[in-house]
Amino acid sequence: MKFLTTDQLDAFLGYVAGxxxxxxxxxxxxxxxxxxxxAPGMPVELDVLLSKQSAKEYVFRQSETYxxxxxxxxxxxxxxxxxxxxxxxxxxxxxxAAVDVAKAQDARVKAFETVVVDPVNEAPAQVIFGLxxxxxxxxxxxxxxxxGYGGFxxxxxxxAKREATTLxxxxxxxxxxxCFCTSVGGGPAGTEGADALLTxxxxxxxxxxxxxxxxxxxxxxxxxxxxxAQSLYAETVKETAASRVAPAFDLEGVRDQxxxxxxxxxxxxxxxRCISCGxxxxxxxxxxxxxxTDEIVETRGERMRxxxxxxxxxxxxxxxxxxxxxxxxxxxxxxxxxxxxxxxDKYDSLLCSGCGRCVxxxxxxxDIREVVRTMGSPRPVTVTGEEA
Amino acid sequence: MADDQTVATAAGASNTxxxxxxxxxxxxxxxxxxxxxxxxxxxxxxxxxxxDIIQETPNIKSLRVRFDDPGVQAGLxxxxxxxxxxxxxxxxxxTFAINSSTSQASDHLQFSVMKAGEVTSAxxxxxxxxxxxxxxxxxxxxxxxxWKGKSILYIMGGIGSAALRATINYxxxxxxxxxxxxxxxxxxxxxDLTYKYNIVEWEARDDIDAVITVDREFxxxxxxxxxxxxxxxxxxxxxxxxxxxxxxxxIMIKFVLQSLQKLQFGDDQIYTTLEKRMKCGIGICGxxxxxxxxxxxxxxxxxMAELRELPDEL
Ligand SMILES: Cc1cc2nc3c(=O)[nH]c(=O)nc-3n(C[C@H](O)[C@H](O)[C@H](O)COP(=O)(O)OP(=O)(O)OC[C@H]3O[C@@H](n4cnc5c(N)ncnc54)[C@H](O)[C@@H]3O)c2cc1C
Ligand code: SF4
Ligand code: SF4
Ligand code: FES
Numbered sequence: 001m002k003f004l005t006t007d008q009l010d011a012f013l014g015y016v017a018g019x020x021x022x023x024x025x026x027x028x029x030x031x032x033x034x035x036x037x038x039a040p041g042m043p044v045e046l047d048v049l050l051s052k053q054s055a056k057e058y059v060f061r062q063s064e065t066y067x068x069x070x071x072x073x074x075x076x077x078x079x080x081x082x083x084x085x086x087x088x089x090x091x092x093x094x095x096x097a098a099v100d101v102a103k104a105q106d107a108r109v110k111a112f113e114t115v116v117v118d119p120v121n122e123a124p125a126q127v128i129f130g131l132x133x134x135x136x137x138x139x140x141x142x143x144x145x146x147x148g149y150g151g152f153x154x155x156x157x158x159x160a161k162r163e164a165t166t167l168x169x170x171x172x173x174x175x176x177x178x179c180f181c182t183s184v185g186g187g188p189a190g191t192e193g194a195d196a197l198l199t200x201x202x203x204x205x206x207x208x209x210x211x212x213x214x215x216x217x218x219x220x221x222x223x224x225x226x227x228x229a230q231s232l233y234a235e236t237v238k239e240t241a242a243s244r245v246a247p248a249f250d251l252e253g254v255r256d257q258x259x260x261x262x263x264x265x266x267x268x269x270x271x272x273r274c275i276s277c278g279x280x281x282x283x284x285x286x287x288x289x290x291x292x293t294d295e296i297v298e299t300r301g302e303r304m305r306x307x308x309x310x311x312x313x314x315x316x317x318x319x320x321x322x323x324x325x326x327x328x329x330x331x332x333x334x335x336x337x338x339x340x341x342x343x344x345d346k347y348d349s350l351l352c353s354g355c356g357r358c359v360x361x362x363x364x365x366x367d368i369r370e371v372v373r374t375m376g377s378p379r380p381v382t383v384t385g386e387e388a
Numbered sequence: 389m390a391d392d393q394t395v396a397t398a399a400g401a402s403n404t405x406x407x408x409x410x411x412x413x414x415x416x417x418x419x420x421x422x423x424x425x426x427x428x429x430x431x432x433x434x435x436x437x438x439x440d441i442i443q444e445t446p447n448i449k450s451l452r453v454r455f456d457d458p459g460v461q462a463g464l465x466x467x468x469x470x471x472x473x474x475x476x477x478x479x480x481x482x483t484f485a486i487n488s489s490t491s492q493a494s495d496h497l498q499f500s501v502m503k504a505g506e507v508t509s510a511x512x513x514x515x516x517x518x519x520x521x522x523x524x525x526x527x528x529x530x531x532x533x534x535w536k537g538k539s540i541l542y543i544m545g546g547i548g549s550a551a552l553r554a555t556i557n558y559x560x561x562x563x564x565x566x567x568x569x570x571x572x573x574x575x576x577x578x579x580d581l582t583y584k585y586n587i588v589e590w591e592a593r594d595d596i597d598a599v600i601t602v603d604r605e606f607x608x609x610x611x612x613x614x615x616x617x618x619x620x621x622x623x624x625x626x627x628x629x630x631x632x633x634x635x636x637x638x639i640m641i642k643f644v645l646q647s648l649q650k651l652q653f654g655d656d657q658i659y660t661t662l663e664k665r666m667k668c669g670i671g672i673c674g675x676x677x678x679x680x681x682x683x684x685x686x687x688x689x690x691x692m693a694e695l696r697e698l699p700d701e702l
Contacts, residue, residue, distance in 0.1 A: 066431055069477040116435060116477065116521070145672055147408035152685060153430045153670035154409040156416070163411070262679070262699045289674035292667045296478035303477070308675070315675055318665050319505040322638065324678070324701045333699075334677075342680040348406065 001231055002223040005204040013129065014040050015220045020125035020166070023058050025051045035128065046130055046200065049176055050355060054135050054285030055128050059161045060142060060307075066157055067303040068117040123160040127217070129168045133190035133197075134181045136169045137353035138285025140193035144347040145288055166213040171199040171234075172241055178356030180248035180369055186353055188241035199234040206234040248354070248369040254376035258341040261375050262333070270371055271332035273364040278309030280358035280366070281335070286351050289315075310334050336371045420523050420670075422460050430670045433475055433521025434460055438514050439496060444582040445575075448547060449512055450500045452488070453520055464493045464525075468532055468555035469661060469689045472524025473669045474499050474511065482507040483666045483684075486524060487553040491561055497524060500550040500582060526669050527688050530555050530633065530659060532562075538629050539568040543644050545616050545636025546575055549582045551661045551688075552635050556586075563595060568630075570597040572623065574616040574640075578602055578609045599623060617643035620651075627653045635661050638702070645692065658692035662702065678702065 004012055016022050022038040025045045033048045035055040139162070143149075146158035172179070172188035181187055191197055195214035198205040206226055209215045261267075281287040291308040295301055308315060311331050317323045325331045343351035352368065359367050414428040421434035440452040451474070455461040468490055475481030488498035501511045514520070532555065540559055544552050559566050571590055575581045581600065590598035601612040601619045612619065616636065625632075632653050634644045641660060648658055664676040664683040671685035679698040681687065695702075 067433075067477075071478075116433070143408060147410070148425075149408045150406040151425070153420075153425065153427065153672065154414045155431075155672055156411070156414075156429050157431070159411065288672075290667070290672075292481070292673065294478050294480045301478040305673075308673070310674065316665050318663070319508075324664065330701060337679070337699075338674075338677075342677060345680040 001226045001234075002207040002218060003204055003226040003230055004198070004207055004223055008222040009044070009205070010040070011222050012220050013038060013044065015222070016127050016129070016217060020127045022127050022129055023055065024129040038129070044130055046170055049172055049174060049179075050132060050357060050360075051135075052361075053283050054138055054355070054357065055131060056135075056138060056142065056285050056288075058126060058128055059139060059165055060146075060158055060288060063304060063306040064157060065302045065304045069301050069303070071299045123164040125164050125166075126161075127166040127168060130198075131167055131169045131194075132172055132355065133169050133188065133192075133194065134179075134186055134353040134355040135285045136167050136193045137181075137186050137190065138355070139165075139167060141286040141343075141347075141349060141351050141353065142288050143193075144349070149347050166195045166217065167193060168196045168198065168214070168217065169194040170205075171197065171238055173200055173237055175241055175245045176356060176360070177246070178359040179245050179354060180356060181354035182242060182245045183248040183251065183369075184350050184352055184354040185251075187238075188245060189238035199237055201230050201233040201237060204230075206230055249373045249376065251350075254372060255341045255344055257376045257378060258337050261379050262337070264375070264379050266374060266379055267333045268329040270366075270374060271329040274311070274328060274332050274366055275364055276311040276313070276328055276331065277363060278311045279361050279363065280368075281309040281311065282307060283357040283361050285353060285355055285357070287335075310338070333375075336368065336375065339368075340372060340376065419460075420526065421455060421464060422457075424525075430523070431668070433473070433481070433523050436497075436520050436522045438516055438518045438520060441514065441516055444500060444584075445580045447503045448500055448580075448582055449503075450487070450498055450582075451511065451514065451520075452496050452498045453522060454496045455522070456519075461496070462494050464497075466490055466493055466497075466525035466554075467529025468558040469527075469529035469551070470525040470554075471527050471669075471688060472497060472499065472522055473526065473666075474501070475521040475523075476507065476510050476514070477519075477521060479510040480507045481521070481523070481669075482511075483526075483663075483669060485551040485554070485661070485688075487550045489557040489561065490554060491557075497522065500547065500553075502547045523669060527684060528686065530661075530689050532558055535559075535631050536565045538566060538631050539626075540566055540570070541625050541630055541632045542569075542571045542573075543616060543620055543632060543634040543636075544571075544573050545640040546580060547582065548634075548636030548640070549573060552633060553583060553586070555633065560596070568597065569595070570599070570623070570625065572599045572601070572616060572620055574601040574603070574614075574619065574636075576603045577606050578611075579606075615643075616640055617647045620644060620647045625651060627651055627657060631657055631659065633659045655693040655696060656691055659689060660692070660695075661688045662690060663688070 013022055023035050024038040025033050026036045026042055027033050027045045033045050033051045035051055146155040148154045175188055191210055195211045196209045196217055198207055209218050289308045289310055290305040292305050294303050316325045339351040414426050415423040416428040418428045419432045419434040420427045420430050434455050436453040436455045438451055439454045442450040444450055466486055471483050471485050473481045474484055484499040486497050487500055501508050503509055503512050542552050542556055559569055587600055590596055601614050602609055605613055632648050634641055662683050666676045666684050667673040669684045671682045676683040678701045
């Protein structure tokens with residue numbers, strides 16, 4: 001453990017910024033705290049507990065181009081003027097085979113050039129400084145999804161940025177009423193996924209490291225050795241903070257009860273107020289769903305992915321008009337069941353780190369703790385209600 | 389780490405020994421067609437050329453595509469029932485069953501596309517020689533090996549034939565591995581029957597039982613008339629040692645499942661292949677789930693027994 005005096009904080013960030021991009025919580029002129037690229041002279045906001053949005057954007061971009069492509073002008077022109085036979089009927093399998101190869105020699109092969117570029121996974125080294133431990137865990141929870149945990153696929157765009165990122169957490173001295181990290185296995189000084197942890201004590205911050213990435217930051221020459229008093233102080237800060245996070249629910253049995261209650265009418269009652277705005281998904285440090293779209297102007301185009309939200313009816317709407325989650329309570333049920341049942345089934349942990357952002361930012365005051373307490377415990381049998 | 393374990397035990401998970409992949413575990417930059425699950429970039433389509441287009445019905449075309457990289461085509465293999473994403477750069481991608489035979493994988497892949505929305509309409513505009521992007525094979529196929537020695541009953545309607553064709557071809561190519569093989573195929577009108585060239589063959593063979601039906605009388609049609617579930621019940625198949633596989637419009641599947649139950653087929657004898665709106669196709673983007681199962685990676689093939697475990701979100 002090391003010690004950083006308050007007046008050395010800027011020098012420390014400056015030192016880090018000499019090696020990597022620094023992203024830190026900064027208060028804008030409207031008083032909103034958000035993670036922003038830091039430059040020397042910018043005051044870092046460590047007293048406001050939670051940034052309005054999580055910092056997931058710096059690894060999982062809100063919108064990200066992942067393919068670029070182009071057509072040649074001549075190709076497009078040729079394709080528009082020539083119109084060779086488009087398709088043929090086939091009466092026998094032999095007839096299908098017979099027309100096959102010759103047709104492929106069509107002039108269009110040369111004229112209609114497709115260029116595909118796999119954009120380099122641009123991932124300069126970055127240090128995200130001043131994260132709350134719940135936000136750090138948000139990354140760990142997304143890591144499972146994007147890194148093929150359990151035998152699935154590997155996402156190079158996420159992982160390139162993730163590998164180049166160092167996560168520096170800061171202990172929450174003053175948890176809010178919406179915090180419930182301790183109910184989901186974390187804590188205000190939790191270190192899961194953190195490369196380093198700072199704790200504000202009298203006169204400065206203690207600095208602990210847990211990984212080689214964290215240790216690299218420890219090379220800053222302005223650190224002092226920590227005194228016993230300072231490290232005791234830090235322990236007290238941590239313990240006090242943990243004791244101030246109110247228990248929200250008991251996780252034991254929640255998954256089984258969600259399974260049990262999947263068709264229960266209480267989902268309908270809980271979802272009633274929700275206006276499907278999706279705010280809860282955008283502010284969440286671990287909601288990771290995305291959409292994929294193509295854009296093209298004349299001959300140049302891009303394929304990109306953009307954060308999506310499972311509350312939007314379009315999310316599952318099929319071309320035929322059929323929608324497997326057509327009623328709001330089914331979409332509502334999906335978000336909470338995903339976090340406490342579906343994801344745990346696949347990835348052996350939870351998809352919620354208890355940051356409370358969805359509670360604090362929901363315009364209709366939907367409270368995930370209440371949802372888990374209600375649907376994650378035995379329910380009296382009711383008749384399923386009809387949705388208006 | 390201690391935190392993690394607390395959560396894991398509290399949520400009821402066991403220590404599974406599963407792990408995350410890093411760049412060192414994958415073939416950097418490789419597509420799924422090239423490297424399967426070890427694809428370093430499963431979002432990257434493999435470029436292919438349309439080598440043939442067959443007008444199956446007024447609104448269904450089969451596109452036969454071949455990868456431009458001959459090595460990738462030559463090295464390709466897939467399981468019957470697996471799917472692929474076929475895309476046009478600038479329009480988008482959509483999921484389709486691979487309906488060519490697994491035995492022809494090293495030569496081409498074939499997809500049958502029903503004109504429905506944006507991407508499918510653009511695919512209908514393609515000409516032979518045009519370029520497409522393909523991400524395949526994806527998902528899990530039918531357990532054809534586990535079915536060895538059993539009788540197989542295919543029950544399909546409309547474009548549902550596309551999802552079963554590769555499997556039908558597989559069981560026909562390995563005919564001696566299976567007991568009876570029956571195919572019940574229905575369409576609205578004779579014009580809507582896909583793969584007419586295969587139907588001719590099926591009807592000509594005496595080692596398979598093919599029943600083709602259309603919904604109502606049609607000029608020039610002297611074959612069977614009637615809805616698939618009704619014809620199925622008339623056929624009265626013996627469920628003993630038989631696997632029933634069904635695919636078609638949701639309403640047909642619904643009634644076929646009821647008929648199969650009436651005919652005493654058990655939940656583990658009934659298989660279907662599902663559709664859900666998809667984007668990534670690789671279990672990441674989140675939208676294709678039915679409860680904890682993702683159609684793109686855990687499906688699209690499910691047994692009735694598996695579906696019973698899931699929320700009613702079909
Ligand atoms: C596993 C699977 C196998 C399929 N096999 C075939 C097949 O062999 N032949 C065939 O004609 N069709 C098949 N489909 C359906 C086909 O994918 C949709 O008809 C197609 O995506 C519609 O796209 P669109 O752009 O034309 O429609 P739009 O409405 O313009 O599409 C918007 C987007 O919605 C999504 N989407 C909408 N409906 C569906 C749907 N039912 N399934 C999946 N995604 C959808 C796609 O991402 C699409 O890009 C299959 C679907 C799945 C999931
Ligand atoms: S923020 Fe609240 S109202 Fe908006 S989608 Fe989430 S739960 Fe519903
Ligand atoms: S679900 Fe809500 S409380 Fe949990 S991590 Fe997401 S925003 Fe925070
Ligand atoms: S299509 Fe993206 S998760 Fe299935």
